[in-house]
Structure formats: C-alpha cells, structure tokens
Amino acid sequence: MDQRPSGELSALLTDLYQLTMAACYFDQNMQEEATFSLFIRKYPAQRNYFVAAGLSEVLEYLETLRFTDDDLAYLSSTGLFPTRLLDFLRGLRFTGAVQALPEGSIFFADEPILEVSAPIIEAQLVETFIINAISFQTMIATKASRSVRAAAGRPLVDFSLRRTQGRDAGLKVARASYLAGFLGTSNVLAGKLYGIPIFGTMAHSYITSFPHEIDAFRVFARNFPTITTLLIDTYDNISGVRHAVTVAKEMEARGQRLEFVRLDSGDMAAISQEVRRILDDQGLGYVRILASGNFDEYKIARVLADGARIDAFAVGTKMGVSADAPYFDIAYKLVRYADQPLMKLSTGKVTLVDKKQVWRCFDPQGAMARDTIALRSEAIPGGTPLLQPVMAKGRIIQPLPTND
Amino acid sequence: MDQRPSGELSALLTDLYQLTMAACYFDQNMQEEATFSLFIRKYPAQRNYFVAAGLSEVLEYLETLRFTDDDLAYLSSTGLFPTRLLDFLRGLRFTGAVQALPEGSIFFADEPILEVSAPIIEAQLVETFIINAISFQTMIATKASRSVRAAAGRPLVDFSLRRTQGRDAGLKVARASYLAGFLGTSNVLAGKLYGIPIFGTMAHSYITSFPHEIDAFRVFARNFPTITTLLIDTYDNISGVRHAVTVAKEMEARGQRLEFVRLDSGDMAAISQEVRRILDDQGLGYVRILASGNFDEYKIARVLADGARIDAFAVGTKMGVSADAPYFDIAYKLVRYADQPLMKLSTGKVTLVDKKQVWRCFDPQGAMARDTIALRSEAIPGGTPLLQPVMAKGRIIQPLPTND
Numbered sequence: 148m149d150q151r152p153s154g155e156l157s158a159l160l161t162d163l164y165q166l167t168m169a170a171c172y173f174d175q176n177m178q179e180e181a182t183f184s185l186f187i188r189k190y191p192a193q194r195n196y197f198v199a200a201g202l203s204e205v206l207e208y209l210e211t212l213r214f215t216d217d218d219l220a221y222l223s224s225t226g227l228f229p230t231r232l233l234d235f236l237r238g239l240r241f242t243g244a245v246q247a248l249p250e251g252s253i254f255f256a257d258e259p260i261l262e263v264s265a266p267i268i269e270a271q272l273v274e275t276f277i278i279n280a281i282s283f284q285t286m287i288a289t290k291a292s293r294s295v296r297a298a299a300g301r302p303l304v305d306f307s308l309r310r311t312q313g314r315d316a317g318l319k320v321a322r323a324s325y326l327a328g329f330l331g332t333s334n335v336l337a338g339k340l341y342g343i344p345i346f347g348t349m350a351h352s353y354i355t356s357f358p359h360e361i362d363a364f365r366v367f368a369r370n371f372p373t374i375t376t377l378l379i380d381t382y383d384n385i386s387g388v389r390h391a392v393t394v395a396k397e398m399e400a401r402g403q404r405l406e407f408v409r410l411d412s413g414d415m416a417a418i419s420q421e422v423r424r425i426l427d428d429q430g431l432g433y434v435r436i437l438a439s440g441n442f443d444e445y446k447i448a449r450v451l452a453d454g455a456r457i458d459a460f461a462v463g464t465k466m467g468v469s470a471d472a473p474y475f476d477i478a479y480k481l482v483r484y485a486d487q488p489l490m491k492l493s494t495g496k497v498t499l500v501d502k503k504q505v506w507r508c509f510d511p512q513g514a515m516a517r518d519t520i521a522l523r524s525e526a527i528p529g530g531t532p533l534l535q536p537v538m539a540k541g542r543i544i545q546p547l548p549t550n551d
Numbered sequence: 552m553d554q555r556p557s558g559e560l561s562a563l564l565t566d567l568y569q570l571t572m573a574a575c576y577f578d579q580n581m582q583e584e585a586t587f588s589l590f591i592r593k594y595p596a597q598r599n600y601f602v603a604a605g606l607s608e609v610l611e612y613l614e615t616l617r618f619t620d621d622d623l624a625y626l627s628s629t630g631l632f633p634t635r636l637l638d639f640l641r642g643l644r645f646t647g648a649v650q651a652l653p654e655g656s657i658f659f660a661d662e663p664i665l666e667v668s669a670p671i672i673e674a675q676l677v678e679t680f681i682i683n684a685i686s687f688q689t690m691i692a693t694k695a696s697r698s699v700r701a702a703a704g705r706p707l708v709d710f711s712l713r714r715t716q717g718r719d720a721g722l723k724v725a726r727a728s729y730l731a732g733f734l735g736t737s738n739v740l741a742g743k744l745y746g747i748p749i750f751g752t753m754a755h756s757y758i759t760s761f762p763h764e765i766d767a768f769r770v771f772a773r774n775f776p777t778i779t780t781l782l783i784d785t786y787d788n789i790s791g792v793r794h795a796v797t798v799a800k801e802m803e804a805r806g807q808r809l810e811f812v813r814l815d816s817g818d819m820a821a822i823s824q825e826v827r828r829i830l831d832d833q834g835l836g837y838v839r840i841l842a843s844g845n846f847d848e849y850k851i852a853r854v855l856a857d858g859a860r861i862d863a864f865a866v867g868t869k870m871g872v873s874a875d876a877p878y879f880d881i882a883y884k885l886v887r888y889a890d891q892p893l894m895k896l897s898t899g900k901v902t903l904v905d906k907k908q909v910w911r912c913f914d915p916q917g918a919m920a921r922d923t924i925a926l927r928s929e930a931i932p933g934g935t936p937l938l939q940p941v942m943a944k945g946r947i948i949q950p951l952p953t954n955d
Contacts (some may be wrong), residue, residue, distance in 0.1 A: 159740040160721065162712055163751025166739065167778075171757070171770045181760065221743040227775065267760060274754075278713040279721060308566055309682040310878045315719035317564065317683060335570065336563040339625040347567025349575075350678075352885035355893050356581065356671060366575045371631065374571075464878045473877040474714045474868045481756035489759050 156208045159218050161275040166222070169268045170232050179485035180243075181267035182502050183274065184259045185281060186480075191472030198292045199248040199260055200323045201284030205277050206543045209241040212273065241269050245538035246523075248505075249548040251288075251326055252533060258505045258520055259534060260285070267484060274479045282477040283316070284323045290443070290469040291327035294462050297444040299451065302459045304346045305332040306439060307467025320467045329462070347374075348409050348437070354381040361390040368394050368405070376407035376437055379422070384413060388422045392429045407437040407459070415440075416453035423456040437461060443470065506530030560612045563622050565679040570626070573672045574636050583889035584647075585671035586906050587678065588663045589685060590884075595876030602696045603652040603664055604727045605688030609681050610947045613645040616677065645673050649942035650927075652909075653952040655692075655730050656937060662909045662924055663938060664689070671888060678883045686881040687720070688727045694847070694873040695731035698866050701848040703855070706863045708750045709736040710843060711871025724871045733866070751778075752813050752841070758785040765794040772798050772809070780811035780841055783826070788817060792826045796833045811841040811863070819844075820857035827860040841865060847874065910934030 172178075187197060214222075214236045222228050222236070243265020248254055260281060263270045294303055305324045311317040321337030331344030338345035349367055357363040360382060368375045377394065379387025388408055395405035408426070410418055419436050426434050438450070439461035447460055464470065481489055488500035503520055506527035510516040519527050535548045576582075591601060618626075618640045626632050626640070647669020652658055664685060667674050698707055709728045715721040725741030735748030742749035753771055761767040764786060772779045781798065783791025792812055799809035812830070814822055823840050830838050842854070843865035851864055868874065885893055892904035907924055910931035914920040923931050939952045 156718075157740050159743055160712070160718055161739055162710070162737040163739050163742075163749045164737065164753055164757075165751075167751050167771070167775055168753055168757045171753075171767075171774050172760075174774050175770055177760065181756075183756070218743070222739075225742075225749070227778065271754070271756060275713045279715060279718065282714060283716050306566070308564070309679045310686060310881075311683060312687050312716035312872065312877070313719035313723050314560075314564055314683065315717035319717050333566040333568065335565055335567050335626075336561050338567075338629075339563055339622070345567045345629070347569075347571050349568055349572055350675070352585075352587070352675060353568075353572045353575070355885055356576075356585065356888045363575075366579055367571070370575050370578050371571055374631065468716065468872075468877040470877050473716070473872040473874050477714075481759055484760045 156204075156211060156276075157218070158212055158214045158272075159221070161272060165272045165275060166228070168271055169236075170228060172268045172271070173232050173235055178266050178268070180264055180483075181270045181481055181485075182262055182264040182483040183270050183479050184482045184499075184503060185261040185263075185277060186259050186478060187256050187285075188476045188478055190256050191475065193471060194289065194293075196289070197254050197256075197285055198288040198327055199252040199254055199281075199285055200250050200288035200326055201281040201319075202247050202250050202261070202537065203547070204280045204284070204319075205247075205261070206245070206538055206547070208276050208280070209243075209245065209273060209538060210541065210543055212239075212241045214239065239269070239272075240541055241265065241273065242541040243269055243538070244536065244540070246504075246534040247537045248533055249535060251549070253515070254505070254533070255518060257499070258518060259503050262482075262502060262523075262534065264483075264502070278477055278479050282475050284319050286469045286472065286475050287320050287323040287466070288327045290466050290472070291324035291329055291462075293444040294442075294447060294460075294466055295328040297447040297451075298460055301457070302330040303328070304459070304461050305329050305334065305466070306461040306463040308332075308334045310464040311467045316467070324462075324466065330459075333461075348376040348407075349378050351378065351381045351411075354378065360387060361393060364390055364394045365397070368398055368403070372398065372401070372403040373406075375403075375405050376409050377405065378409045378411060380409075380411045380413065384410065384418050384422060385425070388425050391434075392425065392431060395431050395434060396429075405431070405434050407435050409437045409439060409461075410457075411438075411440045415450040415457065416455040419450075419456040420454065435459060439463065441465060503534075505533040507533055560608075560615060560680075561622065562616055562618045562676075563625070565676060569676045569679060570632070572675055573640075574632055576672045576675070577636050577639055582670050582672070584668055584887075585674045585885055585889075586666055586668040586887040587674050587883050588886045588903075588907060589665040589667075589681060590663050590882060591660050591689075592880045592882055594660050595879065597875060598693065598697075599659075600693070601658050601660075601689055602692035602731055603656040603658055603685075603689055604654050604692035604730055605685040605723075606651050606654050606665070606941065607951070608684045608688070608723075609651075609665070610649070610942055610951075612680050612684070613647075613649065613677060613942060614945065614947055616643075616645045618643065643673070643676075644945055645669065645677065646945040647673055647942070648940065648944070650908075650938040651941045652937055653939060655953070657919070658909070658937070659922060661903070662922060663907050666886075666906060666938065668887075668906070682881055682883050686879050688723050690873045690876065690879050691724050691727040691870070692731045694870050694876070695728035695733055695866075697848040698846070698851060698864075698870055699732040701851040701855075702864055705861065706734040707732070708863070708865050709733050709738065709871070710865040710867040712736075712738045714868040715871045720871070728866075728870060734863075737865075752780040752811075753782050755782065755785045755815075758782065764791060765797060768794055768798045769801070772802055772807070776802065776805070776807040777810075779807075779809050780813050781809065782813045782815060784813075784815045784817065788814065788822050788826060789829070792829050795838075796829065796835060799835050799838060800833075809835070809838050811839050813841045813843060813865075814861075815842075815844045819854045819861065820859040823854075823860040824858065839863060843867065845869060907938075909937040911937055
C-alpha cells in the first residue's frame with residue numbers, strides 16, 4: 148500500500164491559537180525542547196481496544212511543513228502578527244523527533260500513541276493536524292476492525308464514500324478499513340492513490356433505467372463477465388434471484404460464472420436463506436451472496452446469529468463515520484518542557500508526566516497479557532516496547548516500522 | 552465568502568459501480584436524459600428541519616469534471632474497461648442542468664434539495680460526489696443552526712478542527728457553520744480560503760510552559776492586546792480569574808482592554824456566575840466570558856437554563872461531527888428517464904416520481920406556513936418556488952441565488 152496520502156498539507160490547517168502561542172514563545176525566546184504525548188483518555192461506549200492509524204499522513208505533514216509566501220501574506224493581512232514573526236515562520240521547518248506506534252497496532256486507553264519532542268513552537272504548532280489525523284483514522288480503523296471480527300472470516304468491502312464526512316474522509320476510510328482487514332473499497336480514487344483493490348456492483352437506478360430487470364442483468368454480465376454481481380432487490384428479491392439464475396445459466400453456457408447476487412433490503416436472514424436455497428436448487432452453489440444496507444459490527448453479528456447465509460458484506464455509512472462513536476476523547480498534552488516534567492490539574496483531567504514508553508507482556512501462548520506505561524528511561528523486564536522511533540531531526544526514519 | 556472550496560476534485564472520487572454502469576450504458580448506447588432527485592428520507596432524532604449547504608462545491612465539481620490521462624491510465628490498469636469506453640470518458644464533460652435550493656435555505660424531509668437532468672451516464676457518474684458534498688455540509692449547517700438558536704443571540708465560534716473527520720471536513724465545517732450563523736472559526740486555512748473571521752485563544756500547554764500562570768497571561772496580553780482572551784482553568788478557575796483581573800488592570804493602565812476570559816472545564820453555571828461576580832467587583836464589567844468544552848445545542852441550552860453567565864461559546868467536536876446524528880439518510884434517485892417517470896419499490900423505500908418543485912406558502916405574518924412538493928410542471932397558487940436553476944448546459948448560472 149502506497150504510504151503517501153493525497154491533497155494539500157497546508158501549514159495553515161491549524162487553529163489560530165497555535166500561531167498566537169507561537170508568537171508569544173518567539174517573543175520570549177522560548178526555544179527549548181518540549182515533549183507532547185498523544186493518548187485517548189477513555190473508551191467510547193462498546194470499545195475496549197483501539198487500532199492505530201494515521202501515522203503516515205502525520206509524518207508526511209511534519210516532513211514537508213512550511214509556510215508559503217501566500218500563507219504569510221494571509222497572516223500578514225490579519226494585522227495580528229509582527230513582521231519578525233512572519234520572517235521566522237518563513238524559515239520554520241519541523242526539526243524534532245517522533246516516537247509512535249506503527250499503524251495497525253492494537254493499543255488501549257491512556258497509552259501514548261505518539262510522542263513529539265521538538266522546540267516548543269514546532270511541537271505546539273503541529274498539534275491540531277496530529278490530533279485530527281490520528282484521531283479520525285484510528286477511530287475508523289477501530290470500527291472497521293470490529294466489523295472484521297464480527298464477520299468471522301467473511302470478506303468485507305468499504306462502500307462508505309457517499310456518506311463520509313467530506314472527500315478526504317472518504318479516502319482515509321478506504322485506507323484505514325483496508326489496514327484493519329477489509330478486502331477493498333468501492334472508492335476508485337483510493338484504489339489509484341493507495342493501491343487498494345476496488346469493487347463495484349450496480350445501483351437500483353441502473354435496473355430501473357431498463358425496461359426489464361433481466362435486460363439490465365444481461366447487459367452487465369456481458370460487459371463484466373469476470374466481476375458480475377447482480378443486485379436483486381429492486382422489485383422483489385425472489386423474482387430478482389430467478390432472473391439472476393437465468394443469467395447465471397447463460398453465463399455458464401459462455402464458460403463464465405456469476406460471482407455474487409447482492410441483497411440490499413428486507414429481512415436479511417430469511418431472504419438470504421431463501422435465495423441460497425433457490426441458487427442451490429439450480430446447481431448454482433458457487434454463486435455467493437453479498438449483503439449491503441446499514442451494516443456494521445452489530446448488524447453483521449445479528450444477522451449471522453439469526454442464521455443468515457451471507458458470504459460477504461458491503462459495509463458503508465456506519466463504519467465510514469464510526470456512527471456510534473463519531474469522535475474520540477483524544478489529547479495532545481505537554482508532558483515535559485526545558486528538562487522539567489509537567490502536568491495539568493484541571494478538574495477531572497490528570498495527565499501522566501514526562502516522556503514515556505509502553506511495554507507489552509505476552510503470556511506463554513503468545514497472547515497479550517498486559518501493558519505497562521513506563522517512563523521512557525525505564526525498562527520493563529520481559530516486555531516488548533511498542534513506541535518506535537519514526538522521525539529524527541525532522542526526517543522520516545526509513546523504512547517505517549510495520550505491524551505485520 | 553469566497554465560493555471556491557479547496558483541493559482536488561478528482562473524477563475518480565466515485566464508486567466503482569458508477570463506472571461499470573457507465574460502461575453498460577455506453578455499450579447499449581443509452582444516452583437519453585435522466586433526472587435524479589436528491590432528498591433526505593427522514594429526520595434523525597431531534598431534527599425537524601434542515602439547512603442546505605454544499606451546493607457551491609457540487610457546482611464547481613460538475614463544471615470542472617474530467618478524467619485526466621493519469622486517471623485513464625489507472626482505469627486501464629484495472630483491466631475492466633474497454634478502450635472505446637476510456638476514449639469516451641476522455642472526452643466526457645458534464646453537460647446537464649441542475650435545479651437546487653440556495654445554500655442556507657431551510658427545508659424539510661422528502662423535499663428535493665437538488666435535481667440533476669443530464670444524459671444518464673453523466674447524471675449517474677456524479678451521484679457519489681453530490682451525495683457526499685450535500686449530505687455532510689447540510690448535516691453540519693443544520694447542527695450549527697441548532698446551536699445558534701440555543702445560544703439565543705450569543706456569538707458562537709467553531710473550534711472543531713482537531714476533531715473533524717479529516718482535513719476536508721475541517722474546512723467544510725468552518726464554512727457550513729459560518730453559513731448557519733457562527734461568528735467565525737479557529738481554522739486559519741478556512742479563514743484564508745473562505746474569508747471567514749478567525750479566532751484564537753491559548754492552550755493549557757501554553758500556561759504550563761511558563762513558571763507562573765500570570766506570566767503566561769502577561770506575555771499574551773503584551774503580544775495581542777486587541778484580541779486577548781485568557782484561559783483561566785489550568786490550575787483553578789478562581790485563582791485564574793484573579794490573575795486575569797491583575798492583567799486586565801495592567802492593560803487598562805496601557806489604554807487596552809481585556810476582551811474575554813475563557814472557561815474550559817467544571818460546572819459552567821456556577822463557575823461563570825462566580826467569575827462574573829469577581830470581574831464586576833473589580834470594575835471589569837466589560838470583560839466577557841467565553842466558554843468551551845463539549846458544547847452543542849443541548850449543553851448550551853442546559854447551562855443557560857441553569858443561569859450561566861456566559862457571553863460567547865466555542866463550539867467544537869459535537870458540532871463538527873454532528874455527534875448525535877453523524878449521517879443523514881439521503882438518497883439520489885432516478886425519477887425520470889427517456890421521458891418516462893420512474894419509481895423504485897424496494898421494501899420500505901418508495902420514491903416520488905418525475906421532476907419536481909417545492910412551493911412554500913407563508914402566513915400573513917411572513918412565517919412559513921406549509922410546503923407543497925409538486926411536479927415541476929405544476930404551479931401552486933400563492934406559493935414561492937424554492938428550487939432554482941443553478942446550472943444549464945454544464946455551466947454555473949451566475950450569479951448564484953443566495954438565501955440572504
């Protein structure tokens with residue numbers, strides 16, 4: 148999978164307060180090293196683990212961070228910033244170090260996902276982007292991972308693009324769900340940019356634009372004989388599957404095989420059983436059943452428990468926006484500045500101080516037994532350190548560690 | 552507000568099935584006009600109206616739609632598409648007509664937001680992008696509008712960037728919330744791209760990076776005397792506001808005025824009352840109180856009902872992902888093809904046929920009385936038509952209608 152995300156990574160994609168704080172630090176000549184730690188404070192409902200994602204985009208952003216002349220002209224136009232600060236920003240590059248969990252890592256609440264150590268202006272300025280990238284992509288990878296587990300070995304495909312929260316989200320969902328074990332995506336641009344396998348079927352509008360359903364099926368099978376999936380619920384699933392049977396037999400006569408029929412509405416357990424029976428009665432045991440329509444880990448588990456005969460799931464909206472937990476309580480906290488460990492004491496929000504490492508211990512069977520959050524200077528006997536150096540002096544350490 | 556969104560509008564940002572269907576239509580020489588209608592099927596919990604947004608991005612996408620050589624090389628590499636289709640796609644432009652609600656319009660479930668009429672390949676191909684853009688931005692504008700109403704005249708600022716679902720979402724949330732009545736955003740890039748006013752304060756890390764809170768306050772006030780907002784909860788709100796009072800008096804001596812103190816945690820009603828009392832006792836009645844921390848329409852209404860003395864709200868995560876309704880049940884349905892009205896009959900999903908218009912009737916006081924969904928060829932006496940022509944023959948009709 149290509150590690151490069153698409154699109155503009157602007158230095159201005161940040162909160163204004165990052166720049167006002169930078170101005171104050173610059174004014175005070177505060178240039179000492181700060182360490183910020185990124186962690187998720189607590190589990191959303193129904194979550195008990197997380198899957199790390201988003202690091203690749205963060206590192207590309209850090210390595211290429213710069214203010215363009217156009218950016219500086221805009222900042223100047225606000226009248227808020229002195230020229231000497233703008234001159235400083237013109238030359239600013241990210242020169243710090245990053246330790247992080249490899250993408251795809253399983254981790255838990257309160258464990259640092261990523262720690263940035265850099266001159267405080269640099270380390271602070273990148274907060275907004277880092278939180279945005281890691282939080283969202285980790286949220287989607289986590290939701291997708293839960294769907295993969297619920298499907299118990301059946302393949303899943305991401306169909307979420309039309310309902311993701313914007314264009315960038317559509318790409319990131321395709322990538323994060325693939326990272327979490329999905330087979331591929333309907334998102335063609337994600338296929339191109341990330342090398343993810345792409346999948347597609349047909350819409351109800353395609354069926355209704357033909358005089359008869361079977362005509363629509365026949366034309367599709369003729370044009371795409373190696374990837375034919377027929378959507379059978381436009382008028383009625385049972386008449387639809389009978390038309391699909393006719394087309395499957397026509398394909399057989401041409402030496403081709405219908406790959407899937409697709410269900411998209413109704414009682415999935417009952418319909419899939421009936422469709423399976425009809426296909427099997429016609430000697431079409433090789434034709435598989437794909438189901439779509441509001442699937443997530445809960446609905447997948449429910450229809451399988453109800454006895455659904457479904458071989459693959461298209462998972463869309465609810466995974467693509469992490470509908471039951473559409474944001475995470477994630478924080479990027481200053482834990483050390485100028486060689487002093489630091490903490491914040493706001494009501495109910497206590498932060499662990501200083502640079503840290505997470506050590507994972509496994510039981511004799513190789514299963515995760517426990518994690519220990521330690522100071523980075525400590526070592527936990529028998530444990531494996533999870534945070535790895537991924538950037539030094541502002542440059543990505545190649546090759547990036549993987550979780551394979 | 553500049554109407555141009557940022558970033559790449561790739562023709563490949565679509566579902567694969569749009570391309571497989573296009574291939575079938577092309578193979579069958581199906582080139583007649585299709586009309587698709589975009590509407591929201593039902594209200595999410597707690598919603599009873601919608602605010603339209605996203606049209607500007609849709610129209611830019613339609614006007615500039617084309618497959619690049621790079622796109623076509625990727626499609627060719629999949630092995631799915633014949634060369635004559637790729638040649639057709641190379642020359643494809645969107646040549647159709649669009650009728651739509653102006654951005655900022657109030658509308659209701661089942662009412663068409665937008666109708667596209669174009670040769671069926673074009674009208675189908677753009678489905679994914681149109682649904683994505685209109686659905687997400689309308690969802691955010693609706694959530695933001697609800698927050699504006701709850702705040703009853705108090706200004707709101709978008710602080711959501713770090714928790715939006717990706718980069719594009721951060722920009723769109725800033726724009727959609729501004730459209731819905733927010734005063735501005737913390738998102739600097741949105742300020743640059745859309746001309747939205749930008750706002751910023753300081754982070755807890757800024758406070759803790761100084762030996763004493765009051766030092767951090769003093770440096771900020773010296774550097775940004777016209778926009779000083781002091782965050783007072785890092786250690787304790789009451790000692791924090793006392794430090795803010797000291798700095799405010801120092802600013803007065805320099806002929807400056809502290810603008811805001813900011814609360815970010817704790818019991819907002821009780822703390823804001825105490826902070827208000829302390830400020831007033833010190834003759835600082837002009838210093839206003841900004842509150843942040845998990846605000847949305849529900850929390851705004853609750854703290855105001857509890858007697859909070861809050862003058863402005865920073866609204867972040869929950870608005871920025873529309874947390875209680877993070878997707879809408881929106882559909883883009885084929886309602887007419889080749890001069891025939893069409894409908895789909897899947898279980899529980901009935902679509903109104905043919906090209907439509909929405910007529911709004913007002914009562915004698917000028918309040919909305921009722922809407923009527925009619926065929927486009929009908930006229931409703933006494934009503935005002937809401938859908939307006941915004942694109943003809945693939946070109947944006949200038950100037951776009953506004954809802955001002």
